[in-house]
Amino acid sequence: MASRPVRIANISGYLGDRYTALDEVMAGDPVDVVMGDYLAEITLAALAAAAGRGKPGWVGYALDQLTPHLGEIARRGIRVVTNAGGFDPAGMAEELRRRAAEAGVTLRVAHVAGDGVADRLGALHADGHGLEHLDTGAPLKDWGFTPIAANAYLGGFGIAAALAAGADVVVAGRVTDASLTAGPAAWWHGWGPDEFDALAGAVTAGHVIECGAHATGGNFSGFRSVPGMVRPGFPVAEVAADGSSVITKHRGDGGAVTVDTVTAQLLYEIQGPRYLNPDVTVHLDSVRLAQQGPDRVAIAPVTGSPPPPTAKVAVFAPIGYEISTMLFATAPDVEGKVELLRAQLRAALEGHVDELDVTPLGVAATDPPTQWAATVPIRVIATAREAAPLRRFAPAVGSLYLQGFPGFHHDGHAPRASEPWPRIEYWPALLDATELDHHAVLDDGTRVEAPRASRVATPDELAQPVHPEPDLPAPAGDPVELGAFAFARAGDKGGNANVGVWAPDPAHWDWLRATLSTERAARLLPEAGGRIVRHEFPHLRAVHLVLTGLLGSGGSANLRVDQIGKSVGEYLRAKHVEGPA
Structure with missing residues (x-):
């Protein structure tokens, strides 16, 4: 040693x-x-x-x-x-x-x-392995798509x-x-x-x-x-x-x-x-x-x-195609302009695309000091099972310059997409770890087995602990940005987003706990739809939130602009809350 x-x-x-x-x-x-x-x-x-x-x-x-x-x-x-x-x-x-x-x-x-277990999926199914989805428990056979890769x-x-x-x-x-x-x-x-x-x-x-x-x-x-x-x-x-x-x-x-x-x-x-x-x-x-x-x-x-007794298997399958572009609307009445854009594109593309998402990003400044402070980007994206229908997308967008909302424009220095690209969806499956043939192969072809632990965890040992809600009075200080007293880091775990928020100053730990109870966190993050799992890490002075399903089926396929949830923590820090006394 x-x-x-x-x-x-x-x-x-x-x-x-x-x-x-x-x-x-x-x-x-x-x-x-x-x-x-x-x-x-x-x-x-x-x-x-x-x-x-x-x-x-x-x-x-x-x-x-x-x-x-x-x-x-x-x-x-x-x-x-x-x-x-x-x-x-x-x-x-x-x-x-x-x-x-x-x-x-x-x-x-x-x-x-x-x-790599892609070539074994059929045999695994025949042997009774459901390759159930990590979050939903649904068996892989019910997915409806043909996997092109499966790696444990x-x-x-x-x-x-x-x-x-x-x-x-x-x-x-x-x-x-x-x-x-x-x-x-x-x-x-x-x-x-x-x-x-x-x-x-x-x-x-x-x-x-x-x-x-x-x-x-x-x-x-x-x-x-x-x-x-x-x-x-x-x-x-x-x-x-x-x-x-x-x-x-x-x-x-x-x-x-x-x-x-x-x-x-x-x-x-x-x-x-x-x-x-x-x-x-x-x-x-x-x-x-x-x-x-x-x-x-x-x-x-x-x-x-x-x-754990099971291994996670990353399964991927093509689920269709997508195409997107970025447009811009300038105040006043950005909301009305976005509504008109959405209605015109739906009329042009209805029956040809599966999903059409029109998302304005940000809010125009009041009495803007510059044109760009008055301008809001609009991300437009469409999906379909086949590529051909999406070739209508670019002409549909391009037809709106003289019949759309006032001030309609795109970035004239950026190329405009005309061809759709594939969408790949992710399925996090569970498989009995003993089914894996984990080994190394040396340069001379010698095979060396990877040793295994003598025992695996029971379900009780794997279960996440349940933390009670903080038994603390609601904060009552003057309103302040959460980020004035807390740091955060956010990321993705399949279709879930996670946000860790912590207080650098020990004096603010109880305030943070009370501020981010499950109920209050749900009010601060309405996009989560109330599907929040909350834990505490006292040694780190951190509250950890899992926003279940926020990322749909995972980062490779959902239509969010922040596709893998990287900015959710900073968004939460921008919220105004009652500060510490």
Whole structure:
């Protein structure tokens, strides 16, 4: 067992993250492992569509980032772990070996397999597996669409097994984001799959660094106080043998690591205090944070318990096509202009499109100082099962310049869409984890099995705790923006949006609890339709809200402009509430 913590550096939080990240990390402080996360659910949908058109199923962006550094990675003995393998980790591993050989570099490249179950769906159904929807419980056979991809979320022990067998680079497909940290930590410290507290700590550290600059000030409500935000650096997790960790960053890089930036990421894209991972159930309500020094936040202790008996499977299917455009209306009477636009487009497109959504964005200023302060963008989008009917969309919009509302215009410098594009819908299915063939394949073809925990959680152990409503008087201070006293971070979990709101000042914790009771939160967020699940994290001074069904069937298919709910937290912070006394 290693005596010191393993230093794991993040280089990517999503496909399209800053391309120079690996350059910066290689020029930064020494690290043992570099990990890159490229597979958001919406990214998997795009890769599925691309693979269907005959393109590679892996992330070429990641390959191009790695290639110039292969020699130095080998010289320093840095291990690399990534989920950029997408739908074809074996193919990406082979391409990486080819590039290393071309550069005269010796690196052992392995890949993790077992997540892809698309070709087994029929057999699984025949064996009685319903692949029920995670939120609704409906069986996959009732979906009504034909899946083109189905990938299970794997844990970190396939990665750990590959590293233990001598791999320098491990290419995975659909492992969980946190597994990219938990796997290397388990390898480094020699953990077995039943060391739940240690694994829970590593998963928590992985959850914090998986989204790159999210942990160093990116997407942070308090961004004005963060230095170097023009180019925030990427985070590093130092994971100790007991699973405790310190989150930091490379010295000299922009951004900051504080209790608040780490709290923001801890509350991101969770469903409650029980954070379910293939290797462990993490009790996030046990987590304590402490500022150890500049840009160093300690996470400990973290309690873990057995993992769930089921794996989540990301199933994708094409459900039709969509097309959209952006128009503009200028005050006065923006509301009437939007109503006329909506009526004219419905008349032109009725019977040809399945859905037509016309959404004004914002409100014109009163007595506007400039034309742009008087102007409101209008996003128009239409969907249909087939592409052909949507080719009527552009002519229908284009016909309104002389017969529509006064001042009708679009951005003349932006191209106008004329061809529709595919819609891909996401179905989060549940499958008995024992059905998965989770293993690693080394560069010589040797197969290495991923070990499993000796027991799994019971339903009672998996259930989210029920927190009573705060027994506190309603706040009665002067009206104030919620954001004056609270930070927030919002994200998506399938069709649900989650919002974590916390009080940086301990003096405001009871005020925040009382302000965000379930009833008051529902009034502040009418879009949620009252479908709110509420939890509290006292150690973080946070209220966590799950807005059930706000994102429809998931980020890849709903028609919201804020498709994956990223701005819901800031919207909530903009609301005026009774302030603390």
